[in-house]
Amino acid sequence: MAQWIDACATDDIDEEDLIRFDHDGRTFAIYRSPDDEFFCTDGLCTHEQVHLVDGLVMDYVIECPKHNGQFDYRTGEAKRAPVCVNLATYPAKVENGRVLIEV
């Protein structure tokens, strides 16, 4: 059953950037958007399982560092080949300066 997990402090993530968060044998990516909202997706690219944390956040898009495939990290939608499979997303919220994700 999904539960809210304390993932990091809001200050741990720069604006328009992401960090990796590992929990219970799984890896996630947590994003801070240009308008200071937080989002969470799976941490590995759906193309070849590369960690997205080394990629580039541009507005609401995360670009995979290996093949430049792109996802909209708000919805997980695959936006640019070679990625074809959408990224799983998870609810995220901020409480008392902490980012919580529901996984």
Place this chain on the structure above:
Amino acid sequence: MTKRDYSLLGPDAARAVKTGLATAQWYHTEVPRKEMKALMQRSDQPAVRDTILLFGAMILLAGLGIALWPSPWSAPAWLAYGVLYGSAMDSRWHECGHGTAFKTPWMNNAVYQIASFCMVRNPVVWRWSHARHHTDTIIVGRDPEIVAMRPPALFRIFLNFFGILDALTGWKHMLQNAAGHLGPEEADFIPEQERPKVFRVARIWVLIYAATIVLAVAMQSILPLMVIGLPRLYGAWHHVMTGIMQHAGLADNVLDHRLNSRTVYINPVSRFVYWNMNYHVEHHMFPMVPYHRLPELHEKIKHDLPAPNTSILDAYREIWPALKRQLRYEDYFLKRELPGTARPYREDLHAEALGVPAE
């Protein structure tokens, strides 16, 4: 001596998967996240400038060639036009395929489509092919873009200086794709949902070539083909010359780009044509960094890389003897020395590949 099978469906492909060489983790030089983030930032300005310069020069040179046709005085204009069409378009295809040349996606896509047409590389097929090249760089049986195989097919490489085999293969595949067929190797790396795009592009290209040929017949002249099609042959030499430098003579089946890729300092004209891909170790380690930031990336990580070759000539002085030795002994390769400041090669990771004596 190991006999290599470069087929994507052969025994070496299966062995690469079994031994963990396929889709593996690769060595990366450490670069602080903030610095890397800055290097990865996209910008339209450098590529817009370079593209205006490129297309402007192509229009001028083709115009000059047409104006002087059929005089032999038109030859220099055609030779220069050919290099821009048959070689500069290779690097534009490459950078725009990565999506890093421009910040604006439609600009990347537009130049990618034009460059793919000039190079006779189906833009969908080759996007997937190049993704595989980055996943499994010079892994035998996995990388579909190995130019200098072992033993090296030197006559084949020589023919490709004039685009002969590559372009003919490209035109053959174009006709097959236009007829709705995909080869078995292409089918190995192109997902089902992408295939209709392959066929659609091929059909558009067939129409463009048909119109060009009809015009040539109507004019009773090869002049239209001098502008469209033939420059892929007579202008190919530069991209083959620089392309061979990328990996030839170096290790295969390793997981460290310092062992299988080569950075070469080259002259400014060739750098414009090649769009800075002479920083090839850097590009493979960090494909997100746009071409115009590669010199900066090189400065940041060169302490961890083998010393670059100092010129195209210097690179060929090591490549040519290595290729000749590989004709007789295909396990031979150049193992490049790392500077004292570098993190050493992971010999445990490459025990099988590096176990062979090399100089």
